[in-house]
Amino acid sequence: MMKKEKESMKFTLRAKLVLSVSLVIFLVLGTTTFVSIQALRRDYLEALEWRAETLAQNIVSTIVKQYNLFLNREDIEQMLPGILESASLQCSQLYKLNEGKNIAHLAVINRSGEIIAHNDRSLWHTPVESDALRKHLARREQMTVLDGTAYHTLVPIFALEDVYIGTIDIGVPKDFVEKKIQGLLEQSIEVFLIFACVAFLAISILVHVLVTKPIRALITVGKKVAKGEFASMHSTSQEDGMAVHHKKKSSDEIGTLAVVFQNMIVYLQDMAYAATRIAAGDLSQTVLPRSDNDVLGMAFQQMSGYLNKMSAIATAIANGNLQHDLQPNNEHDVLGMAFHNMKSLRHAISHIIEETENVRTASESLSHISDHMALGAEQIAQQAQSVSSHSHQVSESMTSVSTATEEMSVNIREISHNAVDVTNVVATAVQIAQAANSAIHDLGARSREIGDIIKIITDITQQTNLLALNATIEAARAGELGKGFTVVANEIKELSREIAVSAEDITHKLEAMQSGTTTATEAITEMSTIIHQVDDRSRTIMIAVEEQHAMTNDISSTIAAVSKGSGEVTRSMLDVAAVTKNSGDQAVDVQRAAEELASFADHLQQLVGKFRV
Numbered sequence: 001m002m003k004k005e006k007e008s009m010k011f012t013l014r015a016k017l018v019l020s021v022s023l024v025i026f027l028v029l030g031t032t033t034f035v036s037i038q039a040l041r042r043d044y045l046e047a048l049e050w051r052a053e054t055l056a057q058n059i060v061s062t063i064v065k066q067y068n069l070f071l072n073r074e075d076i077e078q079m080l081p082g083i084l085e086s087a088s089l090q091c092s093q094l095y096k097l098n099e100g101k102n103i104a105h106l107a108v109i110n111r112s113g114e115i116i117a118h119n120d121r122s123l124w125h126t127p128v129e130s131d132a133l134r135k136h137l138a139r140r141e142q143m144t145v146l147d148g149t150a151y152h153t154l155v156p157i158f159a160l161e162d163v164y165i166g167t168i169d170i171g172v173p174k175d176f177v178e179k180k181i182q183g184l185l186e187q188s189i190e191v192f193l194i195f196a197c198v199a200f201l202a203i204s205i206l207v208h209v210l211v212t213k214p215i216r217a218l219i220t221v222g223k224k225v226a227k228g229e230f231a232s233m234h235s236t237s238q239e240d241g242m243a244v245h246h247k248k249k250s251s252d253e254i255g256t257l258a259v260v261f262q263n264m265i266v267y268l269q270d271m272a273y274a275a276t277r278i279a280a281g282d283l284s285q286t287v288l289p290r291s292d293n294d295v296l297g298m299a300f301q302q303m304s305g306y307l308n309k310m311s312a313i314a315t316a317i318a319n320g321n322l323q324h325d326l327q328p329n330n331e332h333d334v335l336g337m338a339f340h341n342m343k344s345l346r347h348a349i350s351h352i353i354e355e356t357e358n359v360r361t362a363s364e365s366l367s368h369i370s371d372h373m374a375l376g377a378e379q380i381a382q383q384a385q386s387v388s389s390h391s392h393q394v395s396e397s398m399t400s401v402s403t404a405t406e407e408m409s410v411n412i413r414e415i416s417h418n419a420v421d422v423t424n425v426v427a428t429a430v431q432i433a434q435a436a437n438s439a440i441h442d443l444g445a446r447s448r449e450i451g452d453i454i455k456i457i458t459d460i461t462q463q464t465n466l467l468a469l470n471a472t473i474e475a476a477r478a479g480e481l482g483k484g485f486t487v488v489a490n491e492i493k494e495l496s497r498e499i500a501v502s503a504e505d506i507t508h509k510l511e512a513m514q515s516g517t518t519t520a521t522e523a524i525t526e527m528s529t530i531i532h533q534v535d536d537r538s539r540t541i542m543i544a545v546e547e548q549h550a551m552t553n554d555i556s557s558t559i560a561a562v563s564k565g566s567g568e569v570t571r572s573m574l575d576v577a578a579v580t581k582n583s584g585d586q587a588v589d590v591q592r593a594a595e596e597l598a599s600f601a602d603h604l605q606q607l608v609g610k611f612r613v
Contacts, residue, residue: 017207022200029196033188040184045151048177049144052153052170055098059090059108059168060157067159081116084108084166088117088124095119104150104171111166113137140164149174214254221261225268274300278307441521448514451507458503461496468493 066083091106108117113128128134133147136154144153150171157165267290274287286304289297328337471489 018204021203029192033192041181045144049153056155056168059087084116091117102176104173107169109167454503461500465496
């Protein structure tokens with residue numbers, strides 16, 4: 001069991017301390033290693049850049065010398081492509097010389113991003129395809145950038161007056177650079193792991209010797225204290241050697257803790273002895289606090305005084321003395337509250353003594369009251385009988401009113417049905433008036449159309465009369481030959497006149513008919529308005545009748561309830577009469593009980609006389 005507890009402690013305390021310190025060391029070493037690797041990577045890339053600048057120096061010098069030979073600006077611009085192409089031979093030679101030194105390519109790029117010279121002739125006069133590389137070329141600065149599978153060191157070429165001519169691009173394979181950096185990384189990680197392992201082992205040993213082992217001994221003592229094993233604590237601590245060892249040989253916090261533990265054990269043993277004696281009933285034990293802040297010592301001292309005080313009061317109460325008035329220390333002082341409640345008992349006994357005489361007097365009064373109760377019960381029975389008789393008469397009257405209300409409800413329902421019929425008749429009249437109004441409107445329209453036709457006929461008769469006149473004139477010119485035609489023309493003229501007269505007569509009649517149609521339309525419209533008003537009145541009457549019907553039903557229900565209630569009153573009065581008779585009988589019993597109560601009061605007064613309040 002002890003071995004398992006030690007292993008558990010080893011896992012928790014030592015592991016936490018070692019892991020905490022190791023984590024800090026790991027973070028510090030890791031951060032340092034990361035910074036170192038980044039610095040080494042930066043230094044290596046700077047070395048590559050410096051190497052590339054050295055290789056490109058001859059090509060830059062040759063191009064700048066050729067460029068400066070031309071003084072005319074226009075000539076220079078024309079000859080610039082040729083000057084840059086002349087560097088192709090140097091590019092090929094430098095590439096072959098450094099081919100075994102991990103040079104991927106060597107090229108000359110003009111200002112527009114076109115490759116003018118390259119160790120691979122297939123790339124001559126081709127544009128730079130990488131957008132990222134073109135952006136870096138546009139900056140016209142010396143730099144080393146990663147693009148694709150190679151690191152590109154860009155060396156800009158400037159002539160006199162800082163005139164930008166082009167850029168020399170020297171590439172180094174990405175795999176070569178990454179392998180170099182990876183080798184540096186692996187070497188740094190190996191050193192880091194070795195140092196971390198050594199630090200971890202050293203910290204683990206130091207924590208075990210200086211922390212875990214002493215605390216393990218303190219834990220053994222603490223467990224015994226937690227179990228209350230104070231009797232064998234002193235000898236056990238000497239066997240462990242914990243307190244003596246740290247008291248003599250160690251002045252650190254753990255040694256101080258061991259001394260504090262030993263003093264605490266002695267203090268708890270003293271408290272345990274005092275508590276044992278008090279539990280055995282020996283209240284003469286006194287405990288002196290070790291300091292002003294000794295909470296446990298002060299609590300024991302207060303408890304001893306409190307128990308002595310309670311013991312004295314309990315002895316007095318056992319002798320019948322209830323005059324002690326004890327105030328509880330707080331709301332949780334159960335024993336103090338119990339003794340404090342003795343005050344209520346004292347008051348209760350005083351009241352009992354005072355009220356004993358009152359009980360005697362009350363018993364005599366109760367005897368007289370019982371006599372009056374018997375007499376009153378008889379009178380109440382007579383009055384209940386009278387109320388029952390009147391209630392029966394009220395019930396009969398309510399029945400008659402209910403019958404009349406029911407008949408009125410039937411009449412109201414008939415009025416409601418008649419109002420519905422009136423509403424339906426009015427609705428039919430409205431529809432008929434609307435149909436008549438529509439027919440009269442159609443008749444007016446047809447009369448106007450006939451008037452238009454009569455006007456056409458009048459025009460035709462006028463034209464016919466004019467033609468007849470012309471025919472008469474022509475017949476007169478014809479002499480004897482035109483006499484027959486003259487007779488026909490006169491007949492046509494007479495016929496036209498008659499048609500004109502008839503058409504005028506028809507016109508007057510149509511006008512009279514149109515005037516009558518207008519008057520009829522106005523009358524029908526007014527009649528339709530009146531019918532609508534009648535319909536509104538009939539609907540109002542129907543709603544009022546329905547409300548009256550509902551009110552009549554409510555009155556009928558209320559009357560029925562009243563009738564039912566009067567019946568219940570009659571029955572209740574009969575019950576009251578029976579209860580009143582029973583009360584008269586019980587009044588006699590009350591009188592006998594009053595006599596017994598007086599005898600009980602005398603006996604109670606003798607008992608409470610023994611207490612001193």
